[in-house]
Amino acid sequence: MLEDFVLNPSTAIILISSAALLTIYGMTKRSHLPPSPGWSLPVIGHLYMMESNPRKQFLDWGKRLGPLVSLKMGSHLAVVLYGYDTIKEAFVKHADVFSNRPKTFITQILGKDKGFVTSTNQWKKQRKVGSEILRHLGLGSNVMEEKVQEGITELIDQLDKSQCALINPRRLISLSISRIITTLVFGQDFRYKDEQMAECASLIGDQVSLLEGAAVLNFLPFLRHLPGDIFKLQKVLATSEKLEEDLIAKQIQLRQESSDLSEDFICCYLKKIRENGKKQDSAINEENLVMVVSNLFAAGTETTCTTLCWALLYLLHHPDVYAKCYRDIVSHLGTETRPRAKDQHYLKYISATIMEVQRISSIAPFSLYHSASRDIMFKDYLIPKGTIIIPSLDSVLLSEEVWGDPRSFRPERFLDAAGQELIDKEEFIPFSIGNRACLGKALAKMELFLFLTSLVQRYTISVPQGASLPSLKDRFGLSCSPLPFEICFVPRNSSSQPAQESS
Numbered sequence: 001m002l003e004d005f006v007l008n009p010s011t012a013i014i015l016i017s018s019a020a021l022l023t024i025y026g027m028t029k030r031s032h033l034p035p036s037p038g039w040s041l042p043v044i045g046h047l048y049m050m051e052s053n054p055r056k057q058f059l060d061w062g063k064r065l066g067p068l069v070s071l072k073m074g075s076h077l078a079v080v081l082y083g084y085d086t087i088k089e090a091f092v093k094h095a096d097v098f099s100n101r102p103k104t105f106i107t108q109i110l111g112k113d114k115g116f117v118t119s120t121n122q123w124k125k126q127r128k129v130g131s132e133i134l135r136h137l138g139l140g141s142n143v144m145e146e147k148v149q150e151g152i153t154e155l156i157d158q159l160d161k162s163q164c165a166l167i168n169p170r171r172l173i174s175l176s177i178s179r180i181i182t183t184l185v186f187g188q189d190f191r192y193k194d195e196q197m198a199e200c201a202s203l204i205g206d207q208v209s210l211l212e213g214a215a216v217l218n219f220l221p222f223l224r225h226l227p228g229d230i231f232k233l234q235k236v237l238a239t240s241e242k243l244e245e246d247l248i249a250k251q252i253q254l255r256q257e258s259s260d261l262s263e264d265f266i267c268c269y270l271k272k273i274r275e276n277g278k279k280q281d282s283a284i285n286e287e288n289l290v291m292v293v294s295n296l297f298a299a300g301t302e303t304t305c306t307t308l309c310w311a312l313l314y315l316l317h318h319p320d321v322y323a324k325c326y327r328d329i330v331s332h333l334g335t336e337t338r339p340r341a342k343d344q345h346y347l348k349y350i351s352a353t354i355m356e357v358q359r360i361s362s363i364a365p366f367s368l369y370h371s372a373s374r375d376i377m378f379k380d381y382l383i384p385k386g387t388i389i390i391p392s393l394d395s396v397l398l399s400e401e402v403w404g405d406p407r408s409f410r411p412e413r414f415l416d417a418a419g420q421e422l423i424d425k426e427e428f429i430p431f432s433i434g435n436r437a438c439l440g441k442a443l444a445k446m447e448l449f450l451f452l453t454s455l456v457q458r459y460t461i462s463v464p465q466g467a468s469l470p471s472l473k474d475r476f477g478l479s480c481s482p483l484p485f486e487i488c489f490v491p492r493n494s495s496s497q498p499a500q501e502s503s
């Protein structure tokens with residue numbers, strides 16, 4: 001028996017060399033970065049491989065190499081996270097490591113490394129104070145609902161004025177949504193100053209679209225020295241200065257000169273500055289306030305507006321869903337009663353439709369970048385300190401394993417068999433997860449519900465007879481929006497017909 005356990009020399013050699021190979025393999029794997037999709041070139045890294053709309057390409061890389069893929073983006077190392085379990089493990093289980101934002105050219109130059117989106121640890125204080133103020137101002141509550149209802153009234157006024165003509169709804173929706181956020185930040189009085197409000201809305205829009213053009217400078221900052229303003233950096237800087245200095249800073253100054261600190265975001269933040277006044281190193285200061293407000297504008301306007309545009313487009317393509325949404329509204333509210341936020345409890349079909357729009361349009365496919373605050377071994381790979389972390393929300397929201405038929409628009413997937421209860425699926429993460437998840441989720445959900453319900457209750461939407469439906473293709477950007485499209489809003493009680501397509 002004992003002989004069975006005594007190794008002969010050749011078995012010993014095989015065992016020892018296998019053990020050595022396994023150890024070496026383990027060490028190399030551990031000391032290795034996640035796999036890359038191809039060769040990294042000097043200076044530009046993998047940027048040469050990237051398509052102008054890289055969403056499909058990133059999904060393919062994830063399927064081939066995931067759940068972690070590393071990329072050299074110019075001088076930065078980035079790791080893409082694929083799948084719900086991976087993103088949750090990083091952002092929830094290892095939140096202490098994966099919650100920072102990266103230091104990039106744009107966040108340093110444009111964001112001045114302040115506000116919510118700072119690369120420093122100060123984000124914690126800004127988020128804590130920011131969420132306290134938003135809660136105090138009633139984010140997601142009745143007070144906030146009034147502001148949203150005002151935005152809807154204004155949009156309906158404008159749509160009625162369009163008299164069923166073919167219009168691109170984006171500008172009108174964007175104006176109404178930015179009014180909500182500016183009223184939240186600057187107070188009720190601001191909304192009466194129409195010119196200022198329109199200027200503010202257009203500055204916010206300009207800043208977001210200019211930022212998209214300048215995004216490449218994050219990875220190849222030396223390109224800013226090229227002659228001419230190819231990436232419109234000078235324009236972005238000028239727009240930001242106008243927004244921050246001429247508008248936000250002036251509003252702060254106005255409040256500082258007045259002893260009456262009433263109820264808007266700026267006043268509440270100024271009160272916090274006073275409370276923190278004695279602490280010299282406090283991150284709660286005016287410079288941060290300017291950037292916090294600027295972040296709220298940028299994050300809180302385009303995202304909601306883009307989602308509403310997708311909703312209209314998907315409903316145009318799926319008149320059966322539109323009809324079911326309308327039936328849901330009529331059977332619970334009728335045609336005259338204005339929808340309120342509390343109606344979300346009853347209007348399950350329209351709520352499921354909004355979730356399906358958010359899932360399929362996946363407007364923030366790469367969320368906002370995070371970064372690793374220290375070296376970490378994650379899923380057997382090394383992620384060095386400072387690595388940019390890109391969560392692929394597309395890999396979750398458009399996953400075949402999770403949804404079965406992710407490319408089909410099917411609100412029913414979020415309803416139980418009886419169509420009575422919403423199915424709350426963990427993998428539904430358009431606002432991301434963890435302690436950097438969207439700060440405005442409650443407001444966004446209320447806006448989406450009230451805007452869409454009000455529009456479906458009041459209008460049918462259509463394109464002129466004979467015209468083809470607008471494309472469902474997306475335009476890649478900070479938030480992925482539909483290509484510009486035009487539709488007619490026909491009031492349900494109207495005898496008017498939608499405009500005919502001009503020949």
Ligand code: HEM
Pocket residue numbers: 116117123127295296299300301303304307363364367368369370430431432433435436437438439440441443444
């Ligand atoms: C449909 C609408 C919206 C979507 C899909 C959306 C989605 C997101 C996502 C994916 C992030 C990044 C989360 C992460 O880094 O893990 C984010 C961050 C953020 N969102 Fe939203 N958002 C929406 C509306 C809003 C609104 C209305 C506001 C303002 C009231 C807002 C304020 C913010 C802020 C301030 C951040 C940065 C938080 C931080 O850095 O800690 N968002 N949002």
